[in-house]
Amino acid sequence: MKSILLMSILTMTIMLFLIMLSFMLSKKIKYDKEKNSPIECGMNPISLTRIPFSMQFFLLAIIFIIFDIEIAILMPIPIMMFYNIFISFFMVLIFLIILMLGLFYEWYNNALNWAI
Structure with missing residues (x-):
């Protein structure tokens, strides 16, 4: 018991x-013109800093x-089927219906068409 306590105190002390050493040795500059510029490389911007962003992307x-989130939610379904098959089946069915309604909504509003 004493060895665990001694190891944890030693670990906390080293940490x-x-x-403290990293705070003392680091160079902190609160205002650096190059770091606060909108371009990361530090060069002066010649044109506009904001590029028009395509809505399709x-x-x-x-x-x-x-x-991607749908796949992450659907992954534990085979394990859920072992516990209660009816409840898990209806939960999956409701989830997929909501997902399909969202897909049809996007399709209806032409969000899936690349060339508008």
């Missing part, structure tokens, strides 16, 4: 020493995230 990313 605090390293944190945004919609494609949102659709990818939705279906």
Whole structure:
């Protein structure tokens, strides 16, 4: 019991020493013109810093995230089937119906058409 307590105190002491050492040795500059500029490389911007963003790429990313989350939610379903098959079947059915309604909504609003 004493060895666990001694090891944890030693670990905490080393950790605090390293944190204090990093704070003392780091160079903190609160205002750096290059780091606060909108371009990361530090060069002066010649043109506009904001590039027009295509809405199709945004919609494609949102659709990818939705279906990626869908896969993550549907992964534990085979394990759920062992406990109560009827409840898990209806939960999956409701989830897939909501997902299909969202897909039909996007299709109806032409969010899936690339060339608008």
